[in-house]
Amino acid sequence: MIERLLELARRRADGGADALWRQVERTSVAFEWGRLKAAGVSEEAGANLRVSHRGRIGVAGTTAVAGTTGVATDDVGAQHAAPLLDRGLASAALGEELDLVFPAQAPLPAVVTFFDRAANASLDDLIGIGRSLLEQLEREGCRVNVTIERETAETRVANSAGAAGAYRSTAIGVSAEVWRIAGDDVLAIGDAFEGADLPSDAALAALVGSVNARLEHALRVVAPPQGALPVVFTPPGLSALLLPVTQALSGKAVLQGISPLAARVGEQVFDSRFSLTDDPLRAGRAASRPLDDECVPSRTTCLVERGVVQRFIYDLETAARARAQSTGHGQRTIFGKPVPGYTNIVLGEGGTLGDVGAQHAAPLQLGGGLLTEIRDGLLVDELIGVGQGNVIGGAFSHPVALAYRVEGGAISGRVKDAAVAGNAYDLWKRVGGFGNDARWAGSRYTPSVLLDGVSVARR
Amino acid sequence: MIDRLTAALERSRADYTEIRVERTWSTAVGFRGRRLESATASEDQGGFVRALATGGGWGVASFTSLDRLDAMVARAVELSRAVRVTPSIRLAEVAPHQADAILDLDGDVRGVPIAEKKRLLEAYNGELLAVSDRVVDTVASYRDEVSEYWYVNSEGTALHELRPEVTLSGTAVARRDGTIEKGLESIGLRRGWNSVQDKAAGFRKAAERAVQLLDAPMVTGAAYPVILDPELAGVFIHEAFGHLSEADFVYENPQAREMMTLGRRFGKPALNVGDNGAAAGLRGTLPFDDEGTPTQDTPLIKEGILVGRLHSRETAATMGERATGNARAISFRHPPIVRMTNTYIANGRGSFDDLIRDVKLGVYACGAFGGQTLLENFSFTAAYGRMIRDGHLAELVKDVVLAGNLFQTLDRIDHIAGDFRWNQMGGGCGKGGQAPLPVTEGAPHVRIEEALVGGDVASRSR
Numbered sequence: 001m002i003e004r005l006l007e008l009a010r011r012r013a014d015g016g017a018d019a020l021w022r023q024v025e026r027t028s029v030a031f032e033w034g035r036l037k038a039a040g041v042s043e044e045a046g047a048n049l050r051v052s053h054r055g056r057i058g059v060a061g062t063t064a065v066a067g068t069t070g071v072a073t074d075d076v077g078a079q080h081a082a083p084l085l086d087r088g089l090a091s092a093a094l095g096e097e098l099d100l101v102f103p104a105q106a107p108l109p110a111v112v113t114f115f116d117r118a119a120n121a122s123l124d125d126l127i128g129i130g131r132s133l134l135e136q137l138e139r140e141g142c143r144v145n146v147t148i149e150r151e152t153a154e155t156r157v158a159n160s161a162g163a164a165g166a167y168r169s170t171a172i173g174v175s176a177e178v179w180r181i182a183g184d185d186v187l188a189i190g191d192a193f194e195g196a197d198l199p200s201d202a203a204l205a206a207l208v209g210s211v212n213a214r215l216e217h218a219l220r221v222v223a224p225p226q227g228a229l230p231v232v233f234t235p236p237g238l239s240a241l242l243l244p245v246t247q248a249l250s251g252k253a254v255l256q257g258i259s260p261l262a263a264r265v266g267e268q269v270f271d272s273r274f275s276l277t278d279d280p281l282r283a284g285r286a287a288s289r290p291l292d293d294e295c296v297p298s299r300t301t302c303l304v305e306r307g308v309v310q311r312f313i314y315d316l317e318t319a320a321r322a323r324a325q326s327t328g329h330g331q332r333t334i335f336g337k338p339v340p341g342y343t344n345i346v347l348g349e350g351g352t353l354g355d356v357g358a359q360h361a362a363p364l365q366l367g368g369g370l371l372t373e374i375r376d377g378l379l380v381d382e383l384i385g386v387g388q389g390n391v392i393g394g395a396f397s398h399p400v401a402l403a404y405r406v407e408g409g410a411i412s413g414r415v416k417d418a419a420v421a422g423n424a425y426d427l428w429k430r431v432g433g434f435g436n437d438a439r440w441a442g443s444r445y446t447p448s449v450l451l452d453g454v455s456v457a458r459r
Numbered sequence: 460m461i462d463r464l465t466a467a468l469e470r471s472r473a474d475y476t477e478i479r480v481e482r483t484w485s486t487a488v489g490f491r492g493r494r495l496e497s498a499t500a501s502e503d504q505g506g507f508v509r510a511l512a513t514g515g516g517w518g519v520a521s522f523t524s525l526d527r528l529d530a531m532v533a534r535a536v537e538l539s540r541a542v543r544v545t546p547s548i549r550l551a552e553v554a555p556h557q558a559d560a561i562l563d564l565d566g567d568v569r570g571v572p573i574a575e576k577k578r579l580l581e582a583y584n585g586e587l588l589a590v591s592d593r594v595v596d597t598v599a600s601y602r603d604e605v606s607e608y609w610y611v612n613s614e615g616t617a618l619h620e621l622r623p624e625v626t627l628s629g630t631a632v633a634r635r636d637g638t639i640e641k642g643l644e645s646i647g648l649r650r651g652w653n654s655v656q657d658k659a660a661g662f663r664k665a666a667e668r669a670v671q672l673l674d675a676p677m678v679t680g681a682a683y684p685v686i687l688d689p690e691l692a693g694v695f696i697h698e699a700f701g702h703l704s705e706a707d708f709v710y711e712n713p714q715a716r717e718m719m720t721l722g723r724r725f726g727k728p729a730l731n732v733g734d735n736g737a738a739a740g741l742r743g744t745l746p747f748d749d750e751g752t753p754t755q756d757t758p759l760i761k762e763g764i765l766v767g768r769l770h771s772r773e774t775a776a777t778m779g780e781r782a783t784g785n786a787r788a789i790s791f792r793h794p795p796i797v798r799m800t801n802t803y804i805a806n807g808r809g810s811f812d813d814l815i816r817d818v819k820l821g822v823y824a825c826g827a828f829g830g831q832t833l834l835e836n837f838s839f840t841a842a843y844g845r846m847i848r849d850g851h852l853a854e855l856v857k858d859v860v861l862a863g864n865l866f867q868t869l870d871r872i873d874h875i876a877g878d879f880r881w882n883q884m885g886g887g888c889g890k891g892g893q894a895p896l897p898v899t900e901g902a903p904h905v906r907i908e909e910a911l912v913g914g915d916v917a918s919r920s921r
Contacts, residue, residue, distance in 0.1 A: 095498055384833050389828050389860070419911075
């Protein structure tokens with residue numbers, strides 16, 4: 001445990017302390033433009049300490065934690081603990097005033113975060129995954145980039161109130177990108193697998209299928225439509241519509257008075273089939289963990305249920321200020337202070353989450369069955385500039401990076417030089433339909449979604 | 460340290476080995492509204508090894524425990540051998556250098572108590588808040604660091620540098636009823652404490668802008684003649700063209716090479732673009748890149764014609780060109796990849812008034828909230844805009860989003876003024892999971908004959 005550090009802190013910080021220790025090892029393999037190019041490892045260990053002293057909070061972090069043996073052990077070396085605490089106390093001397101109560105020990109939920117198969121995979125195993133992807137994705141006139149990354153980590157958190165937790169975790173990231181440049185037309189289509197365990201053969205096949213399906217439909221370029229149209233957003237394409245909502249559901253935004261959802265708990269704000277959950281207990285996901293980085297046990301948090309706003313996410317400090325309870329969303333790195341952050345976000349239709357866990361839904365079909373009723377519209381897979389500007393307000397306007405025209409219920413080709421715009425809150429009030437293709441895209445699980453009346457402009 | 464690293468190199472059994480070690484002291488202070496959010500001091504240290512064995516790929520190892528140096532050198536060599544590459548990786552020739560460079564610390568931030576840094580930021584944050592009671596929230600941050608840097612490679616290069624950096628930023632959030640607007644001030648310098656004094660005016664201006672935008676109409680989406688201010692023009696050239704000129708995008712992709720053939724016309728003769736990692740006193744400036752190659756001024760577009768690109772030693776060797784000193788890594792956690800330094804549109808002629816004089820209806824797009832490029836397509840959000848009517852600046856407008864196709868847009872730059880300036884902003888550039896990398900952009904006022912301005916896209920499509 002980080003006992004030595006906390007023991008020292010207990011003696012010198014009158015309001016107590018908490019700390020996080022994390023050791024991470026990564027192995028990565030990169031195939032660049034179709035050939036195996038590099039292999040790498042990284043080892044990193046560090047500690048983050050927070051102290052409460054004379055009513056003020058201080059934070060300090062360090063990667064100088066190696067013990068006297070020179071090997072990073074599971075504790076902060078004696079010679080490093082004192083300077084780290086000194087810096088924490090110096091930070092607290094002018095830190096923010098807050099009556100922070102560190103939580104006592106509570107039972108932790110069971111969640112599997114460590115997969116032997118992932119941890120034990122050899123360099124050759126990882127290279128093998130890459131080669132197999134490469135073989136399946138290579139085609140005339142295209143170049144393929146593939147990266148495979150495996151991470152094993154050990155996390156320990158503890159506080160002066162006696163709470164402590166530790167877990168080992170694994171994470172695997174496999175990403176593939178096919179590039180096709182024809183004249184001045186640059187097309188890049190990629191997809192990624194992210195999980196705590198190695199991908200199954202089926203998951204890799206789905207990844208290949210996903211890239212190929214989108215590539216085939218992209219080869220033909222057609223003129224974009226124009227007007228207020230039905231638009232289907234694929235799971236990766238939904239970012240622009242979900243980002244304002246997740247930002248507005250952060251207790252921090254509420255506290256700052258900038259969340260449009262602040263005073264709307266209990267109100268029907270979204271379509272009655274719109275439910276949003278954050279789930280740190282989801283099996284096989286890299287973001288899952290038994291407790292957060294502030295010793296608060298993990299639990300599933302329902303943010304929006306059937307269109308009604310339920311609650312916001314909090315870490316300890318934001319909760320203390322808002323006179324709320326931490327929802328177990330404290331996230332911290334080696335440097336800096338904890339902040340509220342999501343784990344696995346699940347968008348479900350009417351609260352029924354169904355078979356959440358599959359990386360890709362099968363059979364893989366672009367649009368998840370939502371295209372058949374569309375006479376003229378758009379299927380959006382990737383937008384440019386998501387996250388820029390005044391996101392939380394809900395208004396967005398983005399050129400498309402990858403989008404397809406839908407005519408007579410089917411994809412007619414890829415559109416370039418088009419932009420979509422709208423207001424996320426307005427659009428979520430009335431959902432045209434949820435697709436049958438729910439999947440993970442990063443740490444978000446969603447189906448495709450049909451929204452009516454999205455502004456589509458060509459240029 | 461250099462001796463220790465050189466000894467470790469000697470034990471490497473690879474054809475080529477390089478080691479980088481960094482030790483960084485940093486402090487960060489943050490305000491949110493009137494509240495101090497954090498004031499922290501951190502220490503970060505670690506090393507990076509990269510090796511090339513005969514016929515092997517890159518073997519890479521990074522670590523935070525320096526006692527693991529020898530083990531990690533051995534591991535990198537082992538990894539290189541495990542990755543067979545044909546044809547084998549070659550590196551462009553670079554003469555070995557030995558240098559000990561102490562960059563101008565301009566008031567070493569390590570000697571300034573954190574309480575004083577807090578006071579400085581509190582004052583600037585106070586400027587934001589004092590502008591109006593419409594300013595309901597602020598985010599202000601101060602960050603400084605001094606990084607001690609060592610680099611050695613098996614060809615005899617040995618470098619030691621002390622690199623300072625200081626960044627200041629402030630966002631004012633103004634609100635009236637449901638309308639929320641932002642104003643941003645951002646300063647980033649490869650200097651020290653003295654350089655961030657007397658910056659209150661810029662913070663005030665940012666807050667005033669946020670308040671003014673509350674009353675500003677949304678720009679009507681359409682194609683307009685657009686004048687970019689030097690800040691947005693700099694971001695534009697970095698995002699829309701700079702990334703394409705990074706040779707790791709083209710060097711092993713025949714179609715990309717064809718698209719970026721030297722000699723291809725990219726713009727009108729008025730357009731000159733380059734990247735200068737050796738420009739004095741800028742945030743993207745360093746004497747050497749992270750492969751030990753001296754930095755330089757690299758012309759990219761000369762009189763509208765593509766004349767150069769940015770290289771690492773590997774991309775230069777593959778393409779039969781010279782290394783340009785653009786292999787950079789954000790820290791010991793990462794390998795060097797091809798990056799920009801200080802990217803610029805060179806000075807033209809005439810004044811801002813010359814650019815707008817004959818514009819009947821246009822947009823003056825100023826400042827940058829952000830930008831993203833997906834190769835040929837880009838999107839930029841300006842901080843604010845002014846309409847241009849009959850040759851004169853008119854009303855303030857908001858939500859000015861520029862979107863376009865790189866090739867078309869570069870070709871439509873028809874007038875470049877003679878009022879060049881470097882924009883020393885904070886933040887930085889992101890690529891390949893490495894962000895933020897300190898870079899600078901510079902440009903004069905630039906006119907685009909016609910560009911699509913988003914904003915109220917809905918009204919355009921009706």
